[in-house]
Amino acid sequence: MRQAIILLTVTFLFAGGCGPADPPATQSEPTKKDLSVEEKTQKPLRIVFYDFDQTLSVIHIFKETNGANDVSEKSDQFFVDAFGGEERIARLKKHFERLAQAEVKCNIVSYGYTAVIKESLTRVGLIGFFKTEAIFGRDSEALTRFKGKKHKVISEEMDSESISYEEAFFVDDSKKNIDECEEAETCRILHVHERRGLTEEDLLFLEGGLKK
Numbered sequence: 001m002r003q004a005i006i007l008l009t010v011t012f013l014f015a016g017g018c019g020p021a022d023p024p025a026t027q028s029e030p031t032k033k034d035l036s037v038e039e040k041t042q043k044p045l046r047i048v049f050y051d052f053d054q055t056l057s058v059i060h061i062f063k064e065t066n067g068a069n070d071v072s073e074k075s076d077q078f079f080v081d082a083f084g085g086e087e088r089i090a091r092l093k094k095h096f097e098r099l100a101q102a103e104v105k106c107n108i109v110s111y112g113y114t115a116v117i118k119e120s121l122t123r124v125g126l127i128g129f130f131k132t133e134a135i136f137g138r139d140s141e142a143l144t145r146f147k148g149k150k151h152k153v154i155s156e157e158m159d160s161e162s163i164s165y166e167e168a169f170f171v172d173d174s175k176k177n178i179d180e181c182e183e184a185e186t187c188r189i190l191h192v193h194e195r196r197g198l199t200e201e202d203l204l205f206l207e208g209g210l211k212k
Contacts, residue, residue, distance in 0.1 A: 043166045045209035049154050051172035052110035052117050058084040058197035062112045069113040079123035089124050095203045096129035102210040107134040109150045151181040
């Protein structure tokens with residue numbers, strides 16, 4: 001009789017929902033997958049790889065100069081106009097200053113000649129934001145070795161400094177280069193759609209990933 005009463009009591013308790021309760025969904029501990037997603041969104045920007053023609057400049061300097069590898073005879077006004085005027089140059093300076101303050105490195109990977117890129121940046125006062133070894137032109141060892149594949153140059157640079165996908169951006173007006181980078185899952189991308197240089201919206205978008 002006693003065993004029958006105990007069995008009846010246990011059956012009643014489980015039927016009434018008195019077993020161990022599952023924690024509410026909102027209080028469950030995050031899974032490893034959830035944590036990895038959260039970590040990705042919190043990683044600050046560490047490096048940006050810029051194209052040059054029609055990305056930093058508003059015109060295609062390489063084409064405008066008929067592929068010249070020396071533009072030192074061009075007037076200062078030519079370069080001011082090539083970058084969209086004094087106001088836009090000032091905005092680019094502010095952009096690079098903000099990145100420098102956040103310790104974000106700036107590189108250039110371009111099909112223009114390295115000397116032309118450096119001369120152009122020097123004339124408009126932007127050369128100081130780029131280290132010599134951070135400018136990869138069409139005649140650079142890296143682009144030559146990778147047969148013009150920009151995303152491979154970018155990947156090699158990222159690997160050398162242990163920079164992850166979420167911590168880097170590639171900015172280019174060429175859809176082909178952007179697509180190759182995206183397909184290889186090299187880093188985050190920003191396509192300069194209008195092919196007339198980075199816009200204010202583009203600059204603000206990049207600056208949005210800086211350390212607060």
